[in-house]
Amino acid sequence: MCVKPKPFSYSCPSCDWKKTVFPKSDVLLPGEHYACCPKCGSKSLDLETLKGVTKLGLGLLQKLFT
Ligand SMILES: [Zn+2]
Structure with a gap:
């Protein structure tokens, strides 16, 4: 059984740094x-999973991040 990894985002409470990650597999790569x-x-x-993000939304997000 294969579980598709869900995108998640890191956020830093000390500064405004934030990073959203779209894992390609269940093994996290550097970065x-x-x-x-x-x-x-x-x-x-803080580690947050993105809830309610549609595939279309993900595509748009990935465009923004690349
Ligand atoms: Zn920070």
């Missing part, structure tokens, strides 16, 4: 995982 904020170094990142 898809952050243990700490690359901007201020805070290790208390």
